[in-house]
Amino acid sequence: MADGMNRRAFVKTSAGLMAGAALAGSQAAGANERIRMGFIGVANRGGQLLDATFPHEDGEIVALCDVYEPALRKAAEKVAEKTGAKVDQYGDFRKVIERKDIDAIVIGTPDHWHAIQTIDACDAGKDVYVEKPLSITIHEGRRMVEAARRNKRVVQVGTHRRSGAMYAELAERVQGGLIGKVTSARAYRISNMWPKGIGKVEDCDPPEDLDWDMWLGPRAWRNYRPNICPYKFRWWSDYSSQIGNWGVHYFDAMRWIIGEEAPTSAVALGGRYVVDDDRDIPDTMEAMFEMPSGCIISFGQYEASSGAAMRRGDLELRGTLGTLYIDDRGYEVVPARGGQFQDTQPRMEPVNEKAPSGNRSQTERHMRNFLDCIKSRERPNADVEIGHCSTSFSHLGNISLKTKARLEWDAQSERITNNDDANKLLHYEYRPPWKLG
Numbered sequence: 001m002a003d004g005m006n007r008r009a010f011v012k013t014s015a016g017l018m019a020g021a022a023l024a025g026s027q028a029a030g031a032n033e034r035i036r037m038g039f040i041g042v043a044n045r046g047g048q049l050l051d052a053t054f055p056h057e058d059g060e061i062v063a064l065c066d067v068y069e070p071a072l073r074k075a076a077e078k079v080a081e082k083t084g085a086k087v088d089q090y091g092d093f094r095k096v097i098e099r100k101d102i103d104a105i106v107i108g109t110p111d112h113w114h115a116i117q118t119i120d121a122c123d124a125g126k127d128v129y130v131e132k133p134l135s136i137t138i139h140e141g142r143r144m145v146e147a148a149r150r151n152k153r154v155v156q157v158g159t160h161r162r163s164g165a166m167y168a169e170l171a172e173r174v175q176g177g178l179i180g181k182v183t184s185a186r187a188y189r190i191s192n193m194w195p196k197g198i199g200k201v202e203d204c205d206p207p208e209d210l211d212w213d214m215w216l217g218p219r220a221w222r223n224y225r226p227n228i229c230p231y232k233f234r235w236w237s238d239y240s241s242q243i244g245n246w247g248v249h250y251f252d253a254m255r256w257i258i259g260e261e262a263p264t265s266a267v268a269l270g271g272r273y274v275v276d277d278d279r280d281i282p283d284t285m286e287a288m289f290e291m292p293s294g295c296i297i298s299f300g301q302y303e304a305s306s307g308a309a310m311r312r313g314d315l316e317l318r319g320t321l322g323t324l325y326i327d328d329r330g331y332e333v334v335p336a337r338g339g340q341f342q343d344t345q346p347r348m349e350p351v352n353e354k355a356p357s358g359n360r361s362q363t364e365r366h367m368r369n370f371l372d373c374i375k376s377r378e379r380p381n382a383d384v385e386i387g388h389c390s391t392s393f394s395h396l397g398n399i400s401l402k403t404k405a406r407l408e409w410d411a412q413s414e415r416i417t418n419n420d421d422a423n424k425l426l427h428y429e430y431r432p433p434w435k436l437g
Helices: 007-014 045-053 069-083 093-097 111-123 138-150 165-175 212-216 242-258 362-376 384-403 420-426
Strands: 035-040 059-065 088-090 104-107 127-130 155-157 182-190 265-271 284-291 295-302 315-319 322-327 330-335 351-354 407-410
Touching: 035 045, 035 093, 035 362, 045 059, 045 069, 045 104, 045 362, 059 069, 059 093, 069 088, 088 093, 093 111, 104 111, 104 362, 111 127, 111 138, 127 362, 138 384, 155 362, 155 384, 165 242, 165 322, 165 330, 182 242, 242 284, 242 295, 242 315, 242 384, 265 384, 284 384, 295 384, 384 407, 384 420
Parallel strands: 035 059, 035 104, 059 088, 104 127, 127 155, 182 295
Antiparallel strands: 182 315, 265 284, 265 407, 284 295, 315 322, 322 330, 330 351
């Protein structure tokens, strides 16, 4: 955005954010038509997605699915309390997808399920809201994009900052030269889990009201362990990772703001240095990505220490004119000063802006955008291709860490050009009978 553009006017015109590219060949729904929705995975984040749907009167929740019966029952009670409706309940997601009277599927399952469920839903003619990270492998992500395109489906990925007017404004302003040439962008996930982390426990029989075999799905069979399911799967690489869980939000925002799509190289360092638990992902990790424009994007996962890593906020972008700090509440630019051999005067005026106020959370706005795009057939703010590009950063970081190598990445072919062993980690062999549609 040019410096002369009025910020408040921009925010006002950005409030309804649309990606703009129409899904040609699909019939748009009427503006007042109710959209019948089925939710797959309704614990934790899935429950939050239910909350984000309740305020929208055109979103009608008709079916819920979860492999853990207490979570399913609790979600059904919440829907009844909020809407007065009794919803159908399922333990097998396929029964929700096969229903002809459901228009849209919302997926809040663990990461290793996203691809199968999204592709099956698209092939069944459903539009999809799928939580981040989009996939558990880069191969899955590309297949999800292909499924959305061949079926002309709306697929919204849960990187909800894409529906924030402030972030859209910053993308315009930074790419317009607000802080000069950006050479570094960074973010962190910090949570001191020392000494016990997710704990150490033994394998045991799963709870009677949990379908453990279905929870595992395409992943290799293993015995149940209480610090995997329901939520602690985030610390097990077969099912998730913290660079996937947290990093993808930040990669998405940083690459959007600086106007980049994919890295040319990636390298990660880290390990289980001090936290004594059952996890198989690092407690400390740094991942760095070199971008075509001449910028380094980095993410630090610090789960064995605490304290702020930056002056403020969630994101830091360093430019030749100033340094930008961002969080959901607003942003600040600290003017740069000349260093060695340079004029030491400030290179710009300081900036301090609050995010636009409003009653809706970003997730509510993101759901609103999804529902609107189902009717308009336009691509949503966090279209599946956008989600795939951002999620690929997380996967490349994990692959670099596992292979202990710097990876050269060809984004066009989606192949690593300097390491055959690393390419073998772009996907994995599913456990029968599961397969991608």
